[in-house]
Amino acid sequence: MHLERTHNHTWRKIKNALAVGIAFTSGIFVILPLGLVFFYLLINGAGSINWDFFTKLPAPVGAAGGGMVNAIVGSLELLALAGVIGIPIGVLGGVYLAEYGSARINALLRFLADVLNGVPSITWGVVVYGLVVLRFKGFSAYAGGLALALIMIPLILRTTEEVILLVPNGYREASLALGVSRWKTIVHIVMKTASKGIITGILLALARIGGETAPLLFTAFGNRFWNHSLSQPIAALPLQIFTYAISPYDDWHRQAWAGALVLVTGVFCVNILVRILTRGRGASVV
Amino acid sequence: METPEQTVLERLERGTAPPPEAELPPARTFEVKNMSIWYGEKRAIDNVTLDVAANAVTAIIGPSGCGKSTFLRALNRMHELTPKTRMEGTVLLHGEDLYATAVDPAIVRRRVGMVFQKSNPFPTMTIGENVVVGLRLNGVRNQRLLNERLEKSLRMAALWDEVKDDLHKPGTSLSGGQQQRLCIARALAVEPEVILMDEPCSALDPIATAKIEELIYELKTKYTIVTVTHNMQQAGRISDYTAFFYLGRLIEFGPTTKIFTNPSEKQTEDYITGRFG
């Protein structure tokens, strides 16, 4: 066998360069729209980001000025509500799927969760409208939180389950062989080992629902003022952006841009946080 | 009966030859009777009866798929973790039935510890936390007791001197052989009566293996040890009794010297001399 170059070699080099070029170009095409969106937001929104935006309530209709502080705080409140409901159910459900149950039931549950993950989020809004808003005769933060939670649950369920399944069986066996009970093994060993992955799943779910608008349309409904009780309507950043964007007022358009920029930046930061968390010790799962 | 203290000279004076090895019946830790285990439809263990001697090392040898690991795991009910297992027969630990309906498997496993083929210190814990995790998760809170057991177990596992200044480092920062000794310390910390070892050295280099064999030798004065091994020279080196399994059946069981110099069964002889397997 010769080690010298043959003419095949040149042709292979060309093919190689071509493949690299195509991959590179495709990558650019993917990143470009994202970059453009962010850039556009930055141009249109950065000008309206000021102290007022983060501290003032919306001005009366038609008047200039004001801010979105109630929407920002409202979004955070809704996230907290959704988290309180959705995180425990999602995580425990994921643990159940991974550790307990029978093969057939689990396959069914997984299928259902995957289906629910694909359901348009407005559907959840409608469901909660029928179940809660109509029954209690009013829009409320509870309803908004519940709708968001329902979106979160199948998401966290699946990510938790996958991450727990990734924990090597050797750790479970080692713990059980020490005479530690099953549930303690799951909580103190398995979940602890998978903790990074579980937290990542939760953060990503929070980032996802943070930007959901449709389910909040007929549950939280939005509020131009401070929300004083969770059984009252509450403002949320995406909702506010929607309301302002379709309005005829230029000032509100400006603020909508700013709001969108803040929202995207928030999601961006959460993802960076996730990256930082998953960078750590080598023995992490996910 | 001659005592070990009598010297050769005294024996010569009395004109008798040295006595044969004292044939005291060894105390029995496990009594296994007619054990059969099925995984679904497949029979993995076929009517095995044997007694495991106390304060001795019993080695289990045999070709792949002969049921050695299944048998070992049945001694501390770990085989029940596999779905669809069924067991018949009895296993007595110092006379108590391990499989009685009222018995909690977790309690069994506290008395019969296990060390696995691939060392598995918990990655989220430090060395110190790894050793005492069995105690802590079983409800022991007394810090002084935990520290005592920590040092005692690491000393017994011949690891104390190497790690005593590094107890805060992650368990996975040790070498392979050290990790395995850490797992042994972890098993010792809950003060079991028996230690089961499933091919403890197969993933280790010769020096680490030798250290663990030396450790097994020291441990057997206090514990009963049952070990599965593929390495017949190792079985010959460390064990007092050897059981040869084939296709789920116990073919032969006896003192290691007999099994390795003059086994009774032809299958045993063929396996250990490398004529099949």
Add this chain to the structure above:
Amino acid sequence: MIAAKHILGTFDEALGALRNNVLMMAGLTERSLERAMKGLFDRNDDLCATTIADDEEIDQLEKQIDKDGVDILLRFQPVASDLRRVVSAMKLSSNLERMADQATTIARRARKLNRHPALPEVDLIRPMYDHAMSMFKDSVDAFTREDVELGRAVVSRDEKLDDLNRSASDKLVERMGRDPGQLRGYLNLIFIGRCLERVGDHATNIAEDAVYAANAEDIRHPSLATAT
């Protein structure tokens, strides 16, 4: 009685080579003894000289067998029957080497006897020779065929050889008294008798090793206390 082959072919080859060397050494030793005694009975100095010269080959074989044995122990870590066979082969080689040395001694003494007129008393040691040689052949047979009964039988015949030796020695001593002129000749014959008696002892050792190799039974030195 060698069962199926080892999975490791080189192991079988090594064991086979060791065995062949032992058999060859046994054959050469047998030949040396026969030559030496024939040189005595037929008063043939050439045969004696050949015996003495061939001893070197046998010594080299002993070294080879020991080296090969250690090599097998090192490389293959044999157990059970394999281990017993290797250890016995090495012990056999040392017994055979000493038997060959006895043959050399017999040859030297025969040469000395041949310088003087023939002694009719030479026939006194013929039965000893026959007995010792049959013990030798049977002991090697027992080893080759792993025949435990034959091995035991050889061990029990050693006593008879000792008796034969004693009675031949006694007769020769008596002759020495009656005919002091032939003292040197009679002494040489007594020594040759002793060599043959030692040949019988070595054959006994070989038979005991053969029983051990076949059976893991150590039938040496049966004591009053143990009945193995």
